[in-house]
Every structure is written in structure tokens, then in C-alpha cells.
Amino acid sequence: MDRILKSISYIFHPLIMPLLGVIFYYSKSPRFIAPEVIQAKLVSLIILTILLPILLYFLLKTLGKVRSMHLSSTKERIYPLILNCIVIIIAIQRIVSPAQAFELYFFFLGILVSNMSCLMLALLKFKASIHMIGVAGLFMFFIALSIHFSININGTLALMAIILGAVATSRLHLRAHSFKELIVGIFIGIIPQIILTPYWL
Template identity: 55%
Template structure:
């Protein structure tokens, strides 16, 4: 289990940081903010490949079913965001990540029959804070935040039917 966690940390944190610096060096991205949809395509494609690698080699179906479907939801959200970027539609990746985790945590609470009402309330406040900060920084419009919210929520909600 420690090896799996170590692998996931390397593949989801360290490798993306290194790949960002590589993309910046070869002038495929300007900043970490990925302001245009054109800049988002390659990082989203690379991230989708990384998540698919995690699903194929690290977090397989027959081990921890809940985490497997969580990563499938992440992959679906990535692919939806990639399709949106190719269609010149910008979605808030911050909202995708936060709302996807929110939905997963909520379904984990249901699955294990534990009361996580306080956690759900805190996560809703965090979702609101993320949305407010993205608007305050003028990084996104209301529409981009709503698209991001649903791009994160819907795949996790859909996949809940397979493991809950």
C-alpha cells in the first residue's frame, strides 16, 4: 500500500510539476495559469495519460474499488475538460478538482454510512471560496465556473452508481 501511495504522489504531483517546466522550456505554455484554451490542450492530454497510467498500473479495479472509480471520474473530468478546450470553451480546472473531490467525499460518507455533514458544509464553503477567488482574480467568468463545477461533479455522480 505504501508503494501505491508513493507511486500516486510521484505521478500526480512530482511528474506534472516537472512536465510543466518542460512545457515552459519548449514554449508550449506561458505561465502556470494556462489562460487560453490553446495552452490547456497539451497539459490536459498529458494529465489524462498520467491518470490512465495510474488506473492501468497502480490503482486497478480489483483492489480498492472506491479509489479506482474516483480515478476513473478524474479521467472522465480531464477528458471532458480537454474536449471543451479543443472546442475553445474554458472551464475552471480549480472548480473541476474541488467539486469532483466534494462529490467523491460525499459518496464515501454514504457508502460507509458515516455522518460527514460538517465536512460537507466545510467543503461547500471551500467550493464557494474557490469560485469567489477565481472571480475576484478575474481568472474566470461565472459561466466558466459553472461549467467547471458540473465537469467535476457529474462524472463522480455518474460513477457512484457502479460502486455505491
């Protein structure tokens, strides 16, 4: 059980949540989008939102700014969150601009707001769960897309609810967060998406 719960934290890492949102969007969008365009955007996102943050983490570790990938203290979170905000801004400007896919634009804008909120809390010495922020924000985006495209994805939403609970259980079991930090993380992930949804729904 211990290995399973540890694996959940790695499998549903916050870094992959934006990519999962984009993949889901392209799989459900009724608009025709050339496969070459989709492939180019997915490759760009993998490089920008996954590989680049990993390289930046190793740079920060070399410089002594972080001790481990778990970012156990609020002080360790500051530089990674600042860099991630910059990465998301680049993604918004270069990959998911409103002229290309306004749904994804607002999804990433919500991610940026969530990241900035988490950064502000870290500066105030509060460690909100980044895992819960990522999964909760993705969950809300799926709900909004189901309404926007008028599609039935109840199975996907049920699975997302199970994943949300599994990630929360994993973080509690690993003693990475308190119950309060998990709840705050859920709200930070969901609320920006809810606020921005009316602009594209």
C-alpha cells in the same frame, strides 16, 4: 484579502485533489489495509500525479507550449490536459486498479472523464475552470463515500462546501474565469462522479 484569495487558488490546486481523495478514502475505509500498502500508494501518487505533472509543465514551458502555470488561454491547456489524461490512465492501471480499491478506481475514472471533457471544451475554445472541476469532483466523492460507508461526515462536507465557495470567489477575484466558466467546471467535476457512483455504491 487579495493575498488570501490568491493563496486559496494555490492551496486548493487541482493537482492535489486526487491525492486528497485517496487520503480521505484510506482514513475512512472500514477495511483493513496494511499501513505499508497505504504509504506505498500515497508516495506513488505524489510522484505520479503531482511531481510528474510539475516536471512536464516545465518541459512544456521550455518548449514554448505554455507561457505560465495559469494556462490563461485554451490553446495553452491542450498539451497539459492531454498529458494529465495519460498520467491518470497510468494511475488507474498501476495504483488504483479495481482489484485493489474499486471505490478509488471509479473515483479516478471520473477524474479521467472530467479531464477529457475539459480537454474537449478547450479544443472548442471554451475555458472551463479546472480548479472547480477538481474541488467539485472531490466534494461529490466525499458524499458518495459517506453513503457507501454509512458514516457521518457532515462537518467535512460543510467544510468542502465552504472551500468550493472560497475557490470560486478566488477565481472570480483573480479574473481567471467568468461565472459561466466556473459553473461549467462544477458540472464537469460532479457529473462524471454521479454517473459512476452507482457502479460501486
